Amino acid sequence: MQDGAPSHKAEETQNLIRDNVPEFIEVDISPQRDNGESPDLNVMDYSIWSILEAEACSKPHQSIDALKKSLTKAWNNISQNVIDRAVDDFPKRLKKCIEADGGHFKNN
Structure with missing residues (x-):
């Protein structure tokens, strides 16, 4: 489970999880997204x-x-x-x- 911590939203972290967790639910980390915590x-x-x-x-x-x-x-x-x-x-x-x-x- 991930929260809004910057380390969880980092592109490298997202890529690592995407590559290793079959049922990974992606987070929109684009700068345009209002990622309210x-x-x-x-x-x-x-x-x-x-x-x-x-x-x-x-x-x-x-x-x-x-x-x-x-x-x-x-x-x-x-x-x-x-x-x-x-x-x-x-x-x-x-x-x-x-x-x-x-x-x-x-x-x-």
């Missing part, structure tokens, strides 16, 4: 990454290995209940996204 529907994006960032990135790391270790530790400390709640929230988020015609929506 779409809401995140990926559980990792709307829930888990913020937890990992808060835990693992609260201090600078001296190396990539140190960052990886910090992320792994933070991941292992996330309770199953937190993951379950994030996954259970998906149908509600999807419904709100459909109601907003794919645009932004508030998640209350």
Whole structure:
């Protein structure tokens, strides 16, 4: 699943995925397209990454290995209940996204 991140919309990324994922759904990356950011529907994006960032990135790391270790530790400390709640929230988020015609929506 891709969101509106610049790295996801990069031509090289789109080509790589197109060549390797049989059911790839292309994104219009032309400069003329008004690519208003779409809401995140990926559980990792709307829930888990913020937890990992808060835990693992609260201090600078001296190396990539140190960052990886910090992320792994933070991941292992996330309770199953937190993951379950994030996954259970998906149908509600999807419904709100459909109601907003794919645009932004508030998640209350």
